[in-house]
Amino acid sequence: MNQDQKDFERILTEIVQHATNFYQGLEERDVAVQSYDMPKNQLSTSGIGASAALEYFTQHYAKGLSASAGSRYLGFVTGGSTPASIIGDWLVSIYDQNAASSRDSIAGLIELETIDLLKELLHLSHDYSGTFVSGATMANFVGLAQARQWIAHHYGKDISMEGLYDIPPIKILSGAPHSSVFKAASMLGIGRKSIHSIPCQENREAIDIEKLKEFLEQQKSEPCIVVANAGTVNTVDYDDLAAIGKLKKHYRFWLHIDAAFGGFAACSPAYRELVEGMDAADSITIDAHKWLNVPYDSAMQFTRHKQLQAEVFQNNAAYLGDAIEHPEFFNLTPENSRRFRALPAWFTLKAYGKSGYQNLIEQNVELAKRLGEKINNSQEFKLLSPVRLNVVCFSLNKESITAEMNNQFLTALNQQGKVFMTPTIYNGVPAIRAAFSNWRTEEKDINIIWEALRSTAQSMK
DSSP: OHHHHHTHHHHHHHHHHHHHHHHHTTTTSOSSOOOOOOOOOOOOSSOOOHHHHHHHHHHHTGGGSOOTTSTTBOSTTOOOOOHHHHHHHHHHHHHOOOTTOSSSSSHHHHHHHHHHHHHHHTTOOTTOEEEEESSHHHHHHHHHHHHHHHHHHHTTOOHHHHOSTTSOOOOEEESSOOHHHHHHHHHTTSOGGGEEEOOBOTTSSSBOHHHHHHHHHHTTTSOEEEEEEBSOTTTOOBOOHHHHHHHTTTSOEEEEEEOTTGGGGGGOTTTGGGGTTGGGOSEEEEETTTTTOOOSSOEEEEESOHHHHHHHHOOOOGGGOOTTTSOOGGGTSSOSSOOOTHHHHHHHHHHHHHHHHHHHHHHHHHHHHHHHHHHHTOSSEEEOSOOOSSEEEEEESOSSOOHHHHHHHHHHHHHTSSOBOEEEEETTEEEEEEEOOOTTOOHHHHHHHHHHHHHHHHHTO
């Protein structure tokens, strides 16, 4: 270690060259690596030093890593890291701050400033407080944990102190909840079966407001949780957030909005109406490593109920101060020790501003619509839903398609290394998702993607 410290400047130069080589070859790298022969390794007694470790990694491991940071990785909703966010992320490791509190450095203050910048970008009220977490799953967990505490207060209980045992079962209502909502319900002791599926509008993933109202009316005496979607994963459909917000005047429920990537529609005047009414939420999930294009792992949770949040996540110890009156970050999320996640987001927001993110969002949406048009006009594929924003949901154009056929097609497509897409099921039909969320994606990529889709379809005839 001492020798590496002496050679640190040279080692940094080597890693910069490694990173430069990666980015220069990113578009030629296989978008997804399906299989790779891992070398066998054992821990040596004395080690080989940082430079030799980098050389070994480059020779034996680097080729097995995908081009998920590149322009044609359309699986899930994976944003690529902007240049500014990479600078911020490298500095996170250099400065190595434990951003658990604001006592020993300004890291915590930078996080608060970044949250304010994000509220401005997303047109959220300044009444919200926010904290960084690891991803949308944890942001949903934090929001639903507050909702659980809020319901317990209705019954005169404090779940954080007494547990769940003395309150009636909690109901969560949603039209097309993300899988992470089920996971959060499981982790919180609420239970996956507590999620009540409310019918969606015909041929939509948007909740039927009248059906939601009927359910709320039936159990008017009991508080519950409504999880609304601002962008579903299959078709980027939006619940009528304004209409759901108005129901809060008549019914007692906590409104959590899952806007993991769809919340970024607020960046563009062309699509901002999709998130109209988001300010009615009690808690909101936004994912930074999706459409903000910062490195993994990074997301934000916003809340109007910081006091409840501190009640749930307080970390009491004499040396940590008052967890409720003056909550630090370790009193607001499951983590005590925290990486300085806010810094990459701060860098990219400062570097590119409102117009940079408006352009990113609008460019991705335009390219998604271009691919949607090609699919809609083709004989090989069938568009299953209108392209509302940045995700194209489609299937093979066959009378009877099975999940096996769908997976065979995707395996063949992804093995080409030109593009990566993921499977889904939409309205009972095995389908394919193409999610555009990378700042690098351009018109030329659509041509490469389309050629890969067509050639794969033709090879399977």
